[in-house]
Amino acid sequence: MSDFTLTKTRIRAGIWEGVVSGSDTAPALAVLHLEKPVTGVAVTAVADRPGDWLVQVPIPAELLSEGVQTFLITEAGTGEKLQHFTVITGVAMEDDMRAEVDLLRAELDMLKRAFRRHCLETVG
Secondary structure, eight states, X not given: OOSSEEEEEEEETTEEEEEEXXXXXXXXXXXXXXXXXXXXXXXXXXXXXXXXXXXXXXXXXXXXXXXXXXXXXXXXXTOOEEEEEEEXXXXXXXXXXXXXXXXXXXXXXXXXXXXXXXXXXXXX
């Protein structure tokens, strides 16, 4: 379990932003979309706020298509989910049910990878 928290602040100009609190050093984060890493993630110290780090995740235009796109933000070393965000394009949503189902699918894929890794480690 992480000793820090990641809180979303906003999405602006195609960049998701959040703040990591409670970490003395810049945390190593990974962002996944459809199980593939998103590049360009930046973690920078927040001036005059020791222990706080600004996280910026660019949302590549080529990853956006009609429907729900879910991005998972994890701790790079452990794979622990810290936060997620969804982008819905192309259709008006009456309810966020599709976003929740898409998030469940992404988390299930993450659990499957962890379970397979665990099985390989215990057998070998």
